[in-house]
Amino acid sequence: VERPRRQGMAKNTYMRWRLPLVCLLWEVAMIVLFGVFVRFGAEADAHWEEEKREMNLTSDIENDFYFRYPSFQDVHVMIFVGFGFLMTFLKRYGFGAVGFNFLLAAFGIQWALLMQGWFHSFKDGKIFIGVENLINADFCVGSVCIAFGAILGKTSPIQLLVMTLFQVTLFSVNEYILLNLLHVKDAGGSMTIHTFGAYFGLTVTRVLYRPNLEQSKDKQGSVYHSDLFAMIGTLYLWMYWPSFNSAISDHGDAQHRSAINTYCSLAACVLTTMAFSSMLQKKGKLDMVHIQNATLAGGVAVGTSAEMMLTPYGSLIVGSISGIVSTVGYVYFTPFLESRLHIQDTCGIHNLHAMPGLIGGIVGAITAAAATEDVYGKEG
Amino acid sequence: VERPRRQGMAKNTYMRWRLPLVCLLWEVAMIVLFGVFVRFGAEADAHWEEEKREMNLTSDIENDFYFRYPSFQDVHVMIFVGFGFLMTFLKRYGFGAVGFNFLLAAFGIQWALLMQGWFHSFKDGKIFIGVENLINADFCVGSVCIAFGAILGKTSPIQLLVMTLFQVTLFSVNEYILLNLLHVKDAGGSMTIHTFGAYFGLTVTRVLYRPNLEQSKDKQGSVYHSDLFAMIGTLYLWMYWPSFNSAISDHGDAQHRSAINTYCSLAACVLTTMAFSSMLQKKGKLDMVHIQNATLAGGVAVGTSAEMMLTPYGSLIVGSISGIVSTVGYVYFTPFLESRLHIQDTCGIHNLHAMPGLIGGIVGAITAAAATEDVYGKEG
C-alpha cells in the first residue's frame, strides 16, 4: 500500500546515506563535547544541600528550578508545537514543517547548550548548566525556527542541519557581543532572537532563490484543515509569549512585569491586526495569514522592554503599532521582496520577526532612556 | 487561486469599514483608559524590593507571580485553545470559531481589566494590576466565550465585539453584587462565570432567532476531522479545569484542595456521561457531542465548592450527577428549547454551563452550611 503520508518528505531521494551519517557523526560529536565540558550547575548537582547551607537558603523552593521551570516548559511548547504547527499551513508540507522543525530543534538545543555555555557559563574548564541554560538553548533554537520559516518547502533536512550549525554559532557570537560587550538588555530577545533570526533566514532564502518556484505555487497553497493546524501553532505562541519574555528575567517583580506587559501588548495587537487585515482585503474579509502571524508581532515588539517599566498602556501602544506594521508588511512588503529583491519569504518572517524586532529594539532604547530613579526605586 | 479557507468568514461582506473602525477606535479607547487608570501592582512594580522589606518577605519566591502564574497559563490555554477549538466541530465554521473567539477574547481581557479593576483594585484613582487580575480578566472573558457557544455561526465579528462589550460590563456588575455586596464565595465561578455566561448567551440567541436556520443545518454538521479538532478543545478544558477552579483560591491548602476536588469531580463525570450517552442513543453508540461537552460539566458543578472541604467522595458525587444532568439535557432539553422556546443553542451551553452552574451554586451553599469549626480548624 502506497501511503501518501511521506509525500512531504519525498523529494529527498538521495539522502539515504548522507542524512544518517550527518546525524550520527554530529551526535557522537555532541556526546564527546558534552563529556569533556558539560556538568550540572550547583542547583542541579547532588551537592546542592551543601551549596544551600553556604548560601543560607532555608528551603528547597529557592532552587532556580521553581522560579523558571514552568516558563521553560511554555517556551519548549512554543519551539516545538508553536513554530512547528505554525508552519503546517502548506497543504503539502505539514510533515516537513513539523518533522524537520523537530529535527533541527533537537540538534540545535544541544549545540546551543555548548556554544552559549562557552560564552556564558564557562568556569574552570567546564560548562555548568541549569534550567536557565535550557531556556537559553530553546531561545537560540527559536531563532533557527524563525529562519526556517523563510525557506519552508525549499530545503532538505541536511541543509537545515547545516544551517542550524552555522546559525547557532553565529547567534551565540552575536549574543555575546550585544549582551556582554555592548551591555544591551534584551530579555525577550527582540533583537538577538527575532531580528537576527529573520535576517539570517532572509539571507539564506535569497541565496536559495529559484525563479521557477512560482509554478509550484499550487502546491504551496493551504487547505481548510492545514490552516486549522496552523492556528494551533499560532495560539500556543500567542498564549505562552508572556512566558517567553519573562523566562530569564530577574526573579520577582521583573518576571511578573514582563508577563503583564507582554499579555497587554499581544491583546492590543490582535485588534489592530484584524482591523488592517479587513481593511486591506477585497470585500473586507479577514485573511487567515494575518491572523496566524501578525497577531504575534506584539510579543516580538515588546521583548526587549517587557521587563522594564514600560507600563500597561505603553504595552498596548507597542502592540497596536506592531500589529499594523506587520499586517501592512504582509500585504505590500512581501510581494515587493519577492518581485524586486528575489527574496521568497514563505512564512513572511520579515513582517512577523524582522520589523517588530526592530520596533522592539527602539522601544527598549526609549524605555531605558526614560528610566529614572523615581520609577525604579534606588535599587532598580 | 480562490482559497477556500476564508469561507467560514465569508458572509461578512459589508464589514470592510465597520470592523476596522470598531477595532481601531476601541483600541484607542483602551490605550487612553489604560493610560489614565492602569498601573503595575506592588508585586510587579520596580519598587517591589522596598515593598518586600516592608512586608518582611525574605525571598522573591513569595511574589504572587510564583503562586499563580502556572495556573494563569493553564486558564489562558482554556480560553483561547479550549473554548476556541471546542467550537470547531462545525464543518464550515472552524475558522470562525477559533478566529472570532481569538478576537473577542483579546478585546474582552482589556475591557475586563478595566471594569474589574474599577470594582476591585481601585485605589487613589488608579487600578493596580498583577497576575491575579490577568486571571480574573480571563475568567470574565470565559463567560463571553460560553455565550458565544450559543450563537456560534449566526453572528458577525462586530456583533460579537458589541456583545463582548456589554457582557463584560454586566459580568463585572453582577460579580460585584454577588461577591462584594452579598458576600458569596465563588472561586471557580459556577454562578458568576458559567450560569451568568450561559443565560446571557441564551438570551442573545433568542433575540437572534431565525426560523429558517434549520434549512442550513447541513452546513452545521460536523465531519470526522472537525470533531477531532473539537476534542483538542475538550481535553484542554478538561485537563486544566483544576487550575481554573484553584487559580484565585487562597495560597496554600485552598489551592491544593480546589485542584484535588476538581480532578475527582471531572473523572467521575466522564464515566456517567459515557454511561448515559450510550444508554440514550439507538444501538448504544457513544455520541461525540456528549463526550465533547458533558464530560466537562463536573468542572463547572464543582466550581463554587472546590476550595471548600467538599472532600474527594463529595466531588465524585457532584461530578457523577452533573454528567448525567448534562447528557440528559443534550438529548431531551436542547430540542425542547429550540422547538418550544425558539432558543437555538448551537453548542448546548444550557447543558454544559447553565444547569451544572446551578448545581454548583446549590452544592456550594450546602457545603458552606455544613462547615463546622471541627472541619476547618479555628482559623479556617
Added chain:
Amino acid sequence: VERPRRQGMAKNTYMRWRLPLVCLLWEVAMIVLFGVFVRFGAEADAHWEEEKREMNLTSDIENDFYFRYPSFQDVHVMIFVGFGFLMTFLKRYGFGAVGFNFLLAAFGIQWALLMQGWFHSFKDGKIFIGVENLINADFCVGSVCIAFGAILGKTSPIQLLVMTLFQVTLFSVNEYILLNLLHVKDAGGSMTIHTFGAYFGLTVTRVLYRPNLEQSKDKQGSVYHSDLFAMIGTLYLWMYWPSFNSAISDHGDAQHRSAINTYCSLAACVLTTMAFSSMLQKKGKLDMVHIQNATLAGGVAVGTSAEMMLTPYGSLIVGSISGIVSTVGYVYFTPFLESRLHIQDTCGIHNLHAMPGLIGGIVGAITAAAATEDVYGKEG
C-alpha cells in the same frame, strides 16, 4: 444525515446496556470506597495552618502543591492529549483512540488513587491524598494507555475498562513489591510504568489474536491529517517528558537534575531515530511511524536514572542508544512478533516502551552502582 463520526465506535452494537451498567456501577463503587477511605492529606486540608506551625514552615509556598503542581499538569497533558492523540494515526479510529483513552484514564485514575493509596498512603484506616497522589495515579494510568496501544482497534470500551481494572490492580502490587519490598528506585518509572505496561499489553494482544486481522489492514492505514494529529500527541509527550521523570523526585536538585537529564536524552534520541529511520527505508525516506514513536524512547530509557547523577553526556548516550534500538525494533522486530509469535502490536509499544524500559532499568542499576560519596556528597 448519517454522520461518519461515530464510525470508530460503530462495532459495539450490543453495548447499549452493558457499558452504562459497568460505568454506573463502578462509579457508585468508587463513591462508596472514596467515602470510606479517601481524605485530604495534611497539605490540602483546612487544618494546614496548624500543620504549618507545627512543622515550622514560614510560608504557604512550602506547600507541596507549589513544588509539584506544574509538573502534575504536564503529566496530565501527556496522559490525555499525549497518549490520546499519539494513537489517532489510524484513519478510521481517531475517536476510538482519543475517546476510549479518555474513558479508561478517567476510570483508571480513581481506581489508582485507591489501590496506590492502600499501599502507600494508608494511615489509621484512611488514605490521605495530595498532589503527589494525583501524579502517581496519572503514572499508573499511563501504563494502561501504553497497553491500550498494543490492542488499539481491537477492543470494545467494556473490555478496556475491565483491562484497566486488572492492570491498575496488578500495577500497584508490582510497584509495591519493587519500590517497598525490593527498595528499587524508579522515579521516572522505566520499569514500573513502561516495561510493565508494555508486557501487560502484549500479553493481552496475544490473547486477542485474530488471524484475519490482516485483511482489514486497509482500515488500519493512516492518512495525511491523521498523522498530523498523531504528531500533536508525539510532541506533547516529548516536550513534557522532563516533567514526567521529575514529577515525584525529591524537592530541589533531584527534580532539577531529572529534568535536565531527560531533556538531553530526548534531544539525542531524535537524531539517532532520524538517522536509522532514513537508513533502513528504501530511498532514504523518513518514516512517520518512527518519528512519532521512536523519538520518545529516550524519555523512557532515562526514567529510572534521571534523578541520579547520570550527567548530561550520559543522558546523550542513553538517548542515542534507545533511539537506535527503538527504530530497529519497528523495522525488524514488530513484523517478527506478528508473524512468528502472533502478537499484533498496533502501536509498536514493544519498541517504544518495553525495550527502552529495560534499557532504563539497566542504566539505572549501573548509575546507582557507580554512585560514590564524592559524586553525591555525604548527604546524597
